[in-house]
Amino acid sequence: NAGVTQTPKFQVLKTGQSMTLQCAQDMNHEYMSWYRQDPGMGLRLIHYSVGAGITDQGEVPNGYNVSRSTTEDFPLRLLSAAPSQTSVYFCASSRHRDPSYEQYFGPGTRLTVT
Amino acid sequence: AQSVTQLDSHVSVSEGTPVLLRCNYSSSYSPSLFWYVQHPNKGLQLLLKYTSAATLVKGINGFEAEFKKSETSFHLTKPSAHMSDAAEYFCVVSAPSNSGYALNFGKGTSLLVTP
Numbered sequence: 693n694a695g696v697t698q699t700p701k702f703q704v705l706k707t708g709q710s711m712t713l714q715c716a717q718d719m720n721h722e723y724m725s726w727y728r729q730d731p732g733m734g735l736r737l738i739h740y741s742v743g744a745g746i747t748d749q750g751e752v753p754n755g756y757n758v759s760r761s762t763t764e765d766f767p768l769r770l771l772s773a774a775p776s777q778t779s780v781y782f783c784a785s786s787r788h789r790d791p792s793y794e795q796y797f798g799p800g801t802r803l804t805v806t
Numbered sequence: 807a808q809s810v811t812q813l814d815s816h817v818s819v820s821e822g823t824p825v826l827l828r829c830n831y832s833s834s835y836s837p838s839l840f841w842y843v844q845h846p847n848k849g850l851q852l853l854l855k856y857t858s859a860a861t862l863v864k865g866i867n868g869f870e871a872e873f874k875k876s877e878t879s880f881h882l883t884k885p886s887a888h889m890s891d892a893a894e895y896f897c898v899v900s901a902p903s904n905s906g907y908a909l910n911f912g913k914g915t916s917l918l919v920t921p
Binding site for chain 2: 696727732733734735736737782784791792794795797798799800
């Protein structure tokens with residue numbers, strides 16, 4: 693199993709550009725989520741999905757869109773990049789939304805917006 | 807409402823000495839508690855979790871944590887630090903919320919291990 697994969701590993705965008713961060717998992721997990729990690733802030737939840745076709749907002753959803761057309765994939769779209777979105781983005785998956793189940797994290801995407 | 811506070815942003819220990827990373831939580835419900843580790847430029851990995859079973863939880867790589875409800879604490883310990891333990895550690899609390907289950911991450915503790 694590859695686990696949770698994310699692409700790209702690094703990305704530099706100009707203000708106003710859009711892009712999609714890719715996330716895929718091959719463990720047939722029901723629950724997937726996106727976090728951003730900023731220095732001294734821990735991880736903050738952006739969006740999550742409890743299954744194909746079902747998504748919901750997390751703590752910091754503004755400026756981001758998600759969709760879940762398949763169990764495996766959960767892309768994160770930045771609509772119009774802003775410097776405040778400079779961060780490291782982690783995708784995670786879990787067998788169930790119940791957090792007693794372990795979350796598996798991808799290696800992260802480091803995004804810089806200039 | 808729930809929250810988690812990691813009491814130290816940086817901890818430095820010598821190799822072979824004990825490690826203590828402190829975490830306090832607040833929750834309106836009986837929480838699940840986790841410790842995750844993040845090595846440089848890597849994703850997060852689960853170290854251990856507490857989900858209302860035994861209060862002393864053993865994890866990977868010799869780490870353990872004790873859930874103390876009276877002190878609302880879930881401190882992470884290891885008897886003898888190894889150089890490979892140098893990493894960022896996150897305490898996480900979860901509990902039911904209006905939108906399902908909410909995971910709250912602490913701000914992290916950076917562990918430095920010196921020779």
